[in-house]
Amino acid sequence: EAGSDAGAGGVRAGTQPLWTGPADGVQVRVTGRHGRLSRLPAGLRVELVDPASGTASAPSYATTATATATASTVPQPVVTTRSGWGADESLVKDPATYTTDTKVVFAHHTAGTNDYTCEQSPDIIRAIFLYHVQGQGWNDIGYHFLVDKCGTVFEGRAGGIDKPVLGAQTYGFNTDTSGVAVLGNYNDALSSPPVREAVAAVAAWKLGLYGYDAAGSVVLTAAADNGKYTKGQKVTLNRISGHRDGYPTECPGNNLYADLPAIRTLAAAAQAG
Template identity: 45%
Template sequence: MWRPRLALAVVCLPLAVLMRWGAPAVDSGAPPRAEETADRPAAPRPYVVPRVAWGADEQMVREPPAYVDRVRAVVVHHTDHVNGYDCDHVPALLRGLQRDHIESEGWDDVGYQYVVDRCGTVYEGRGGDGAHTVRGAHTKGFNKETVGIAALGTFDEGTHVPRAMLDAIAAVAAWQLDPGADPHGRVRLTSTNDASRYPKGAGAAFDVITGHRAGYETDCPGDALAAKLPLLRDETERLRDAAERRRG
């Protein structure tokens, strides 16, 4: 979770294409992940705005990316930005997010693999090779086999969570989760960091689609977004089932 609030800024960066979501769109031209084969019962890849479009500073990145072999769980976050932003200003917010994660948090790059705005646009967070799932820094102790999807905003109790944002999070989860993953299921992960809720080396059971607070002492992703996790599981399963039927 990202704490400092960023002031909104007018964005002058020209963006080649920023797709807005009605229903999640398929990015048919993007390279598949290595594990996406013909028999993979995953949903299609949604369109993801690349780092070059939002102006990521690649010179700030400290280390080459590491990668996730298996995506066994999705961790949902909120970024703690103010909620009234104009979606056209999101690239500036992401550039500030990258600076904070590197300079204040001491991470190599953006912590989350994906960031979703209130209009339902998905942005590439941490940079990788475009063909494999990069390992994030979003959940201390449990980054090795998870993907972090951050909702851009603050979703404390009583806050409205836009449906476009929820649909986009579900689309990324459906695409990223491993073939055998059950969006309504549970998975056992091993902590790699004593700073998590569980000591290093301890096993812990998590929902396959879970909130940041499950593994770390935080209120993230906020009560309002945490209350939407059952809906996200339902929608993720629906997308994966629909993709499997199309394959059949």
């Protein structure tokens, strides 16, 4: 989590969630080392998430492509709303926090399986939402947008897709940025044209709300020591960057990361009309 929620009681560290599909058991092997000692983290536990609990198992798809309060240089892409994937809004305890604008869009992958049907995408997103909120103690799902392998765009964190909502997606650089997570593991899979086009469309629109060139770059200041940068360090980032550019992680996977130049080109072309 970010902002005032970062130190809230019950906030826990954790891995990325792993989508299994239907399963009736789980086996986990964990190894750890601290100095010369073999040691595991205190309070280690496995979170089991049933995405159908408390929500419709097959929610209807509500979409929006309405005009926003701030004019962008490109049209808003069609987005499946939170009600469309079945978000349980009663679990979101606090209203959204807002920053100033969106200077960078970070691309992520969820690092789960690629063996899912696009009809299962709402289930996967509900599972991520429940894991972030109930497992890790966050206020809401961390990502602003999610994209499935068919190129469908989903609304993530609540507060308004055209607003600069503070998310929890690139620790140290959550302020004035937006995160788009592609469902799947893109160390394993190659991205498809619909995925690249969807990520580019979201990025071109979000950056266009503030007049930023999707092919450009910007200097941001790290807000925390995050293992890659120190608090207060000035960092030059592409307007469309990968999670690994701001944080020590493999995300968004080697294949999707290699596609970012093409995604920037698509987004810049959209901004150019």
